[in-house]
Amino acid sequence: MKIILAGDHAGYELKKEIAAQLTAMGHTVKDAGPFSGDSVDLSDFVYPASLAVAKHEYDRGIFIDGVGYGSALIANRILGIDAVVCQDPFCAKLARQHTNSNVLCLGGKIIGSAIAAEIVKTWMTTDPLTEEKYLRRNNKVKEISKRHLRSLDEIKF
Numbered sequence: 663m664k665i666i667l668a669g670d671h672a673g674y675e676l677k678k679e680i681a682a683q684l685t686a687m688g689h690t691v692k693d694a695g696p697f698s699g700d701s702v703d704l705s706d707f708v709y710p711a712s713l714a715v716a717k718h719e720y721d722r723g724i725f726i727d728g729v730g731y732g733s734a735l736i737a738n739r740i741l742g743i744d745a746v747v748c749q750d751p752f753c754a755k756l757a758r759q760h761t762n763s764n765v766l767c768l769g770g771k772i773i774g775s776a777i778a779a780e781i782v783k784t785w786m787t788t789d790p791l792t793e794e795k796y797l798r799r800n801n802k803v804k805e806i807s808k809r810h811l812r813s814l815d816e817i818k819f
């Protein structure tokens with residue numbers, strides 16, 4: 663898969679580790695920054711990376727900041743992005759099985775390398791369940807997004 667990574671200074675070290683893990687798993691990885699641990703504004707990196715996923719330039723995104731929530735808040739403002747914050751592999755499994763998320767957000771300040779690696783492995787290798795109830799629920803979320811979020815075609819960049 664083609665994966666885009668982004669985040670801020672607080673996720674910089676963990677992002678490097680995840681890039682190496684994904685490459686070792688055989689994925690094509692684009693690191694959209696930041697490229698140092700200097701203090702930055704998260705949206706400068708996560709917003710363009712989210713757009714790239716929404717435009718299908720990448721299959722999925724993995725965004726790493728201090729706690730993960732900031733990345734998810736930004737990414738979920740864009741139609742076509744379903745971003746989740748995961749702090750353990752069980753959450754990562756359900757975030758794919760039940761929610762079919764296409765963006766994973768992690769917190770470099772709150773999870774260590776080993777747990778992060780397990781989360782990424784689980785999230786990357788788990789497929790959505792096709793049970794009717796999950797499809798129905800996800801379609802309802804899609805309808806809400808369509809009602810409230812603008813399509814990328816309508817936005818002037």
Ligand SMILES: O=C(CO)[C@H](O)[C@H](O)COP(=O)(O)O
Pocket residue numbers: 670672673701704727728729730731732733
């Ligand atoms: O976790 C975050 C967002 O979810 C950010 O990484 C965090 O807010 C950055 O804060 P600071 O500039 O104080 O390191």
